[in-house]
Amino acid sequence: MGTNAIMENTTAGQGVKKMEASFLIDATKCIGCRGCQISCKSWNQNGTDRTTAGPTFTNPPKLNSKTYTNIAFFESEQNGAVSWNFARNGCFHCKKPACASVCPVEALVKTPEGPVIYRAERCIGCRYCMLACPFNVPKYEWEKLSPKIQKCTFCYDRLLAGMIPACAKTCPTGTIHFSDSIEKNLAEAKKRISENPGKYHNHIYGEKEAGGTSVLLLSALPLDQIGHAKVGDQVLPDLTWKYISGIPAIIGVVLAAGIGSWVITRRMKNMDKEDE
Amino acid sequence: MSTERHEIKMFTPMTLGLLILIIAGAVSVYKRMTLGLGATTNLQDDFPWGFWIGFDVLGGVAMAAGGFVIASAVYLFNMKKYKPIARPAILTAFLGYLLAASGIFLDIGQPFRIWHPMVMWQVHSIMFIVAIHVVIYTTVLAMESSPMFFERIGLKGVQRFVEKIMMPIALFGTLLSTLHQSSLGAVYLIVPDKLHPLWYSSLLPFSFLVSAIMMGLSMVSFESILSSKFFKHQANVGILSGLARGSMVAIGFYFVLKIFVLLKGPGIGAAFAGTMEARLYLLEMAVGVIVPLILLLIPAMRNSTGSIFLVNCLVIVGVVINRMNVAIFGLLRHAHERGASYFPTTNEFMVTLFLVALGIFLFKFACKYFNVLSYEEVKQ
Amino acid sequence: MTNHWIDLKNADVVLVMGSNIAENHPIAMKWIMRAREKGAKLVVVDPRFTRTAAKADLYAPLRSGTDIAFLGGMIKYILDNNLYFRDYVVNYTNAAYLVNPDFKMPGQLNGIFSGYDEKTRKYDKKTWSFQMDDKGLPKKDMTLKDPNCVFQLLKKHYSRYTAAKVSDITGTPKDKLLEVYKIYGSTGKPNRAGTECYAMGWTQHTVGTQNIKAMTIIQLLLGNIGMAGGGVNALRGESNVQGSTDQGLLFHILPGYVPVPTATLVDLKAYNEKNTPKTKDPKSVNWWGNRPKYFASYLKAIYGANATADNDFGYAWLPKLDEGQNGSWLMLFDQMYKGKFEGFFAWGQNPACSGANSNKTRKAMGKLKWMVNVNLFDNETASFWKGPGMNPKDIQTEVFMLPCSSSVEKEGSISNSGRWAQWRYKAIEPIGQSKPDGEIIHELYKRVKKLYQAKGGKFPAPITNLTWNYKSKDKEFDTHLIAREINGYYLDDIFDPKDATKQLGKKNELCTNFVTLQADGRTSCGNWIYSGSYTHKEGKMINMMARRGKSDPTGLGMFPEWSWCWPLNRRIIYNRAAVNMTGQPWDPKRAVIKWNPDKLDPKTKKTAPGWDGDVPDGPAPPMADEKAGKYPFIMRADGMGAIFGPGLADGPFPEHYEALECPLQENLMSKTKINPAVKLFHDGKDGSPEDVFFSCDTRYPYVATTYRMTEHWQTGVLTRHLPWLLEAAPQLYVEMSEELAAEKGIKGGESVKVKSGRGEVKAVAVVTKRFKPFKIAGSTIHQIGLPNHFGWQFPEDGSGGEAANLLTPTIGDANTMIPETKAFMVNVEKI
């Protein structure tokens, strides 16, 4: 991302509203330098945990309340050929985010520009978002007495200021490609797959997962082999919405049945009073 | 005023036990409130909801279902026969909800913002629906239980007025409960990839509702038998076998529903796959559904207090297992895949015990000082 | 680098051997990725599978210290399969030269070249010379058939490097070896370019210089030097290490790679005589023939008006080396260890961790009277006296700490590997009492000078006579004045000696470039190669290094208006080798320069034939031009790329020798086991116990190497204190194969002890598929590796671990004396 895609695509005065922020993350380009991990911490001034050298280089071993993105290292061997894959973890900024849909207080919201952001002052700490997120992204400040949810903000603050996200800016190899349009990134992803037969596992993770996300992943290996959960295609909020939207009907049925049975049973009771 | 009430002794060894649990539990609650969730529970990023949600909230609310089941029977279906147990059932529900709400208060990271959902509406959120329901329904239950309070303080007029409008209140309560019980199932609709297929299904709200009705009936029946034992009055076998018949229908329906869900979902094979989940599923089904159903299908069993009591216990335990399966065991596999695991801390257990003991204690307290159990007698 | 970072994108094949570019130069890796996107192949040869290897099209393992065998095999393969670029080899290299018939090679002399003296461990290079004709020019056989010509000798020498033999030595499976040879050999065609990226993986060996020399031979054979997407590219290390060598920070060179005078060269004349190469070939530019101009201008820059023709421009005041004296790192600390120094400035370094054989280094510092640590932070060096195993009571060294400001708190230039000098601005004011290094030096100089002036001393002139005009209107110490002094001034009006009407330089103005420098004291120039970096244009001073123009006329990524590049803003050196004899690019798609007979002079609008593209290596017309044509390799006296290079201490052709510590009883290539020309600090029997080594010893059965990782910087002083980085890479670890771990019962994540003959460290085991045991001559040899980023001082609880240099031996390369920290022997034990 040499130039500033956001500024390029917005005309003066219109602000950044027209943007639909998106990452295309191409693991085949990633060199595992962890620049994204560190720059994210730097931009967000996130703290650290005391770690130990592990059996692999993945450190911190998982996303946590201080780590919005990390690189996971995967070694594998096939027919004597070793390969080493680096996978970037982080929020997918789902088009229809489960996390935001389940939040009872709209602490998590999908912004018009694409980022799913968190408004700490509203959060009650129910952690339903954590349960609901199919990618296990939201993290909690367990150690604190007044904990917050933490997750990647898609650098919403930077986007609004006309800058691309810190991780994408830092990425030396273009692995994290920022665009102001999911469609553009999707087209680019498709192009890369078709122009490089055999290079990619033929799947754009995020195109359909959880109903589609703003972050798209490409990889040489099937994504579940580099730590990305198998996630179904359904729009998760639809699953609950189907129920919620049925509530008026339930109300109608229950009221009708309740009143009806009250009326009927009352009459019945009155008719054969001797029964009592 | 009933004389019977005075036979309820406050300071029995059981009460003492309850008090000890309450005090010990209060320490755990204090720890939770001063040290935070991380320090006192085994909750973690890969397992954000644990025992409190599984037992206190899901289990507790299901147990409280007796309230609306009996209320609707009495006030909507005009089954006056069950009026004697209406007060204890509704009181149980009220206490149950208060305690479930306390459970939520302790479970959420920002307890003092528990009111936020009331003002920050998010209609897409099941959690919002649940929260709104808990609040309104607890209010309804308070109203439903208020007559005995007014009775106690001698405001007969008010008591009579409330009793007069009981039908719409009960209707509203039933509506809320139906929604609420099913909503708790709907909470898990959002995790199709995480919850084990033995439990995940789009019919989760419905199965939660039906199992709550089962549970409610058993709970009421269970309480009647227990209180008749403790408070030494005669259990009404008619009421009990009536409840048993109701249970039979509910369980039968639930059984068919569960089998349908199983067939539509992962298939019969999944239940016999030998995994931890499969075993827990079979346990849940055997304890809560199949054995009680078989027992209830035998007419003699339906009419014996002893066997009804057994069925009640089985159903209660079975449904609790079901709730724990959905909330904990069914999600463990996903946690394990991510290298995590979960088992509650002593502190978590103690907080739950605190809530349960407090509930029982308050119930007993109410029985002593209010006309909970002897309502009919007083009237007659 | 002969080329520059962006140029990596122009390659068809990128060989990363002896470096780990993805991890240590991650920003540059993107250009390799660009090349790959256009279809280039990335080949990685490294003892372990690195993050660079993870992106490679082909990875081949090799045992540390065996690169010459590997590359020798490649030379043989290229010659055997006629993959070399014949026109280039014949015309642009010394392949056709006939060598002294007395010259003998290792194949004939049990592993050594003719002229070796066992006692001094030095070569007499008399026989490593060319046969001269009566005009004083080397004799040539343009058919390359004469058995004494360089080409035939090369062929003969490397005929011993059969794939089977190479595979036995390196442990590289033969099929992988041949695959690498084939892919890289494919760049011998005019329309293909191959580039090589090396760094410490090649240099930190007793045969370090020869590793690079071997690659140079390959690149010359394949015609890859001068080409866009070609070259032999040293990925330099510390941010400004290129600048530091350019400015003569090494003991043996003055700024601009001008040799430091030796004591035997008593006057300027003697110095110039010795250090000015000559040629009788009119077609050779022999640029070093200009050295007297650069040397005199340098002396004028440092001694100013005090330097006159009469006093040899102050030549006598320059410090001199004794003949053969070596003042490199290992020697300095050896002398310090022997108590030969009173004081030591540890300026921007952390020798307690970075120096090979840290135990010795730390002990050496205990022999000092005083030490000054000029640094951003306290480090293992400043606090060595309270480090592990030290008893502060026994150590008399008084340590001073001078806090200096960091790179973002000061203004000046930084030269990157591509020779681009980029001006950087001060972002924030220095914190606290810290000062920029330059100001500290400035202050130090003033005090020392004052002391000399007040108290005299043995030889005050070199200090008291220095010019030191760095004070400007608004600054006590102004880096712009230094930059201008480096660029140089005309001290007089200078006219073209051939055309007196043509003024080349105006008195008191900044020099245009080094072409106009004079040997007679009329110009000053602090560093001739930087002449042109800060110039006068139309009466205004222009800092060329601060330019940020983004135009790229050739499309090759040369960006001629971005910063400034030495020499003369030439982005690819030896670029005249990128064209054929008539000046047309070998590969028109990659035209670095191109002879344009119809070129229009923009001012006069008349045709003035000349070069298009990059700044050419001299304006002369193409080589085919009978009268004015010139050879491409202008820095060489004979104008030819040196396949046969008599300049090095250990042979004109690279020969495989084992590392000082190695797992083999014998060198499989010859009877000579280690590089015969290295200086031994311990001969195996006698020497200081600190300098012991153990070859083929069952106590230390595993080959070890040390390296870097992206997450830390050097000894970690700058990065271990950064929580984000420490979190990502918290502790010293040791990488080992699954096979070795199984043998030792070690599991990934467990703590182990790594031990050498000189020290031991605790490390966390990283058991990985990325290290594999080697099959060396039929037996299994394990290699392990560990990063050199940790030290006892921080994290304070010691959880980070110690410096890997506690393990490494005291031995260096035969030419540069860079320590052999890439190949030595250790043991690993479970704790």
Ligand SMILES: Nc1nc2c(c(=O)[nH]1)N[C@H]1C(S)=C(S)[C@@H](COP(=O)(O)OP(=O)(O)OC[C@H]3O[C@@H](n4cnc5c(=O)[nH]c(N)nc54)[C@H](O)[C@@H]3O)O[C@H]1N2
């Ligand atoms: N992040 C980061 N970047 C850095 C530095 C840093 O400390 N941190 N340091 C900078 C400095 S000062 C320098 S000099 C450069 C050094 O840059 P590099 O030379 O790339 O650094 P190293 O990691 O020391 O060594 C490179 C590789 O050589 C391999 N190797 C070991 N022995 C041999 C051998 O015998 N033959 C071959 N072919 N390979 C071998 C190692 O496995 C390692 O992967 O990096 C610079 N860049």
Ligand SMILES: Nc1nc2c(c(=O)[nH]1)N[C@H]1C(S)=C(S)[C@@H](COP(=O)(O)OP(=O)(O)OC[C@H]3O[C@@H](n4cnc5c(=O)[nH]c(N)nc54)[C@H](O)[C@@H]3O)O[C@H]1N2
């Ligand atoms: N075993 C092993 N040993 C090695 C190597 C290896 O590969 N293996 N590599 C070798 C190589 S290539 C190198 S370059 C050396 C590096 O060796 P050193 O240069 O000794 O190591 P650094 O850690 O880079 O030390 C630089 C110091 O400069 C300080 N510093 C940073 N900025 C400034 C500044 O602006 N001014 C001043 N005055 N100080 C500053 C830092 O705090 C730090 O303490 O290590 C060598 N040692």
Ligand code: SF4
């Ligand atoms: S990935 Fe998870 S946290 Fe991120 S937007 Fe989607 S549901 Fe929300």
Ligand code: SF4
């Ligand atoms: S934890 Fe906070 S952000 Fe997450 S769902 Fe609950 S209220 Fe919303």
Ligand code: SF4
């Ligand atoms: S978008 Fe911003 S917050 Fe998200 S991972 Fe990148 S740097 Fe961190």
Ligand code: SF4
């Ligand atoms: S910054 Fe880019 S190349 Fe580096 S680890 Fe992150 S995604 Fe990979």
Ligand code: SF4
């Ligand atoms: S350390 Fe500096 S010079 Fe080296 S790659 Fe990173 S940014 Fe570039």
Ligand SMILES: [Mo]
């Ligand atoms: Mo270096």
